[in-house]
Amino acid sequence: MIDIAAGVNEQFANLSNYLVYSAMAVYTLAFLAHIAEWTFGSRSKVARSSAALPAGSGTSAPAVKVTKRGGGTAVLERPKVVTRGGDDRGIEDGKGAAGGDEQGELYGRIAISLTVLAFALHFGAVVFRGLSVDRAPWGNMYEFSVTLGLVAVAAYLVLLALGRSVRWIGLFLVTAVLLDLGLAVSVLYTSSDQLVPALHSYWLWIHVSCAIICGAIFHLGAVATILYLFRDRYEVALAAGRANGRFASVWARLPAAATLDKFAYRINAAVFPLWTFTIMAGSIWAESAWGRYWGWDPTETWSFITWVAYACYLHARATAGWKGRKAAYLALIGFACFLFNYYGVNVFIVGKHSYAGV
């Protein structure tokens, strides 16, 4: 067989590696900018007087409002829709990392710009990795990790572009992506190569890419859940009048616990059907590759455990007596199962999914 047809375009493979390192360097700069954002934010007034949160409730009952305009003619505004919150404590979202501090805000914007730049480099790395071998760039753990980080950042940037207030997640996301990439290049690195015949299937595109998207988005959900737990504790402490812990100024700048909880729920609920589909696609592939659609292979087992854990979370969150912190812990258990399935099972337990080296 001719080397070039079957083999690896070394130039592209090397370019991909350089791009990964460049992306990591820029993410690191973004990380530092976020740190600056939070640090400057902590000296802002908002952060220092964190206990002075408005306890405004959405409950009010205005009827028709009549405003006089020029000429004294009464102009009618349409009646207001009054909303009553469900469970939230009526606490408003924090002011964000910069906390209203101008310099902090500037650094925050720099951090986002750097994240966009790093994302572009990161994207190039994944594309060239794929081009170097003419296949989907997620054939081994290294490629999976790199692509997963890319998708996580992409999801964040898409939410930002849609105008959602997700800037609070920036620092934590960039940190997680740096860890993910660091682990990928140091421990999981595998040089660009072709795959064993069992992986020559279009299901590689479907099943694995779905798994990557699920992983990346569960990731965002887990970050939001962890922040929810901190913020929730902070709000409870605030209500008890003792919110003066070391990080109180950090928690004060986060969105309200109810907002974080809702964000995490929406993320997890949106991705749960995709995770179900990932397992199904895997089953269909397993049926055509291994002769059975379900065989309790360790990876299958852990994807099932992950699925059940998230199912527990979705049920618990809608159940009185379980919603709130208990449900949040279940979500974190679900994410821990996902992580174990990826790192633990692939590295420590040998199953049928362990190909192409670590």
Add this chain to the structure above:
Amino acid sequence: MSTTDTDAPDSGASDAAARALSTAPVEEAEPESGSGDGPAGGPRLGVLGWARWFWRQLTSMRVALILLFLLSLAAIPGSIIPQTSTNPVKVSDFLKSHSVLGPVYTKLGLFHVYSSVWFSAIYILLFVSLAGCILPRSWQFIGQLRGNPPRAPRKLDRMPAYATWVTDAAPDDVLTAARGTLRRRRYRVAPGEGSLAAEKGYLREAGNLVFHIALFGLLIAFAWGTLWKSDGTKLVVPGPAGGFTNNQTQYDDLSHGALFNPDDMAHFGLTLDDFHAAYQTSGPTKGTPTTFYADVTYFGADNKDHKTRIRVNDPLNIEGNKIYLTSHGYAMNVTVKDGKGNVAYSGPVPFLPEDGNLTSQGVIKVPDAVDSKGKPEQLGFAGLFTPTTTIDPVMGPQSTFPALKNPTLFLTAYYGDLGMDAGLPQNVYVLDTASKNLHQFTVGGQPLKMPMVVGDTLKLPNGAGSITLDGVSQWADFEIVHQPGIDLALGSALAMLVGLAASLFIQRRRIWVRALPGADGRTVVELAGLGRTESPKAAEELARLVDVVHAQAPSVPEEPASPSTTAPEDSSDKEHA
């Protein structure tokens, strides 16, 4: 299970209206202990009472959640401890090396977790609990579909989204306008006394029920597949002689479910025409296969020959059976002549690969041979085959690449009794060289050993015969699986997916409109919306409805006359404005 909506506001009026809006299962409030109807209440409980209590517990959300959590916990050991079903060799290794833990694990069924009593108990209880929850809910949902949306609660201003104003338009005109709009937005609308009740998003509950019912379909498919499954392997050497027909005796090894019946096996067979493999020639994964496939001729129920190619990921489907290509190796095409010069054996003999570079071992057994005097004497050969041969000074001959670049067969030969006539099943890949009745051919006191390339002939001492290596071909190992219920499993899984998406992405919401003449003769219009708190949609939708209705029934520019507008305007209004 109670279906009280936990997401609804906690007022009595809205509770009634919100009943059964949420699709989310709900924890039933614990009955007060000591009230006499619980087990804690005393010995009054008869058998029926206990059964009822147990049933209520089992179908409660709390127990269902615990069972679900237990199920995921119980699945863990099976991924860590070797399982008989996936890796019996590892299980016996584990038993050998753990003299204390091994028997304990065996007792606990930890080597077959997924068919163990305790694992089964958890999922059976879970499914019983699920059935106890889903059946009543299905009836309830059918009732809701046949009935009307619940009438407007008395205090609409307690609802999560609310708007009101006073207008000069007649109450009926207001209701007609609202009704038309709601209908256009595909709400189910039911008129009441001076009010309207509208509801939308029934597919959420439908999806939820479909999802849970499909779980049963999946369970049935799984059970069906497990009980009637057959799964066997067959090593096939090229040529008509090595062909396979689907018959229990033809398999190298066959495992099957409890209700499998060999008489029901489908009629088909195949022969291997040719096998192709290509390998990575450079790089860090040099030697790993890049592609392999088998060209086969098969017949099915029609008994006609068809040609096809079986690849990894692309099994052959005959008569509801799937034939997978699982592994491959080399077969030695040899001709063995006995002491009289007769051909005692001729054909391919499969050798089993021992490493990634296909260093292979095998034996050739020739039971029907005679020595030079015509006396029956069985011949046996043990061989090592290396497709790309390198002689390592320490390890001896080794293969450094899996393709046939420099193939050599290293043979040593035996004579005597192969022990095949004892009637006991024998491993065809092993010679019993420890047997007293089997002797190794020697030359000058040294065991006879010879490296052979294709075309070489090894003459045995004392005129005992000869063996010729005619060529090297490749065998393929096939896995033949018959698993019923796959279509049901796939159908159930798809239904689950659709149901899940519907139950998570569709919002169920209610809107009420009330228009009644107020004290001053003007019409007081009230609109309220109820949805799940996760979504701000209910309020947005209500706002759009308010826009439409308000355009047709404009508010009266006077001081508020509505009874619910006594609250002073606060700062939050200005923010909204």
